[in-house]
Amino acid sequence: SKKSVTEDQATVDYDLLISLPAEPISYSDQIRPILNQRCVVCHGCYDAPCQLKLSSMEGLQRGANPTKVYDGARIRGIEPSRLFIDAQSAEEWRDKGFHSVLNEGAVNPRQNLDESVLYQMLRLKQLHPQPRVGMLPDSFDLGLDRAQSCTTTENFHEFAKKHPLWGMPYAMPNLSDEEYRLLVQWIAQGAKGTDISKPSPEALEQIKRWEA
Secondary structure: OOOOHHHHHHHHOHHHHHOOOOOOOOHHHHHHHHHHHHOOOOOOOOOOHHHOOOOOHHHHHHOEOOOOOOOOOOOOOOOOOOEOOOEOOHHHHHHOOOEOOOOOOOOOHHHHHHOOHHHHHHHHHHHOOOOOOOOOOOOOOOOOOOOOOOOOOOOHHHHHHHOOOOOOOOOOOOOOHHHHHHHHHHHHOOOOOOOOOOOOHHHHHHHHHHHO
16 A cells, blocks of 8 residues: 555654653744744745745744735635634634645644644655755755745645655755754653743833723
8 A cells, every 4th residue: 555755744743752851942042043034935925825834823823825925827815814813713714715734633642743834845855855966856846936836734745756846945055963853852842832921011001001
């Protein structure tokens, strides 16, 4: 029988599950700096590939959508997909055509990896490292008008089979071992961002005045 890429990945990263820290990995202190340094150069603006914004936890939870925000060939406008404005929850974003890049089902470390497109894309890069020297292969399309490849967990095997070099970061050097370990173990823990401190009562009062 055909063995899925997901099964290969989980086997390779089993050591990261065994060594999963007991304490939650901090999104704000450990994960967000990696995303800011390695990911938001592409996944931080309105024209981020697949509308996947990695510059905030809310963008990660919103997920991905193949519709381009900027499309010069489009005659009619599209329904806006502004964070904090056009939907307020993951369920509302799913109703608007966004699919999750994290596991939203039963919570356990193995399934958190198996059901995460984000993990699968990171692992694909580890399985097929980018050459350290020379030009990028012609299989990389860096054009601004290139077709979107917004894969899901259901069709990831076919995507990986067709584009084995298209892991993340796309067309960029691999993550360091430490960056990769932190991201994978954070996803295995459930990709929580709840350690972000809330505004103080004084700050909330200022926000209320400014927004008024």
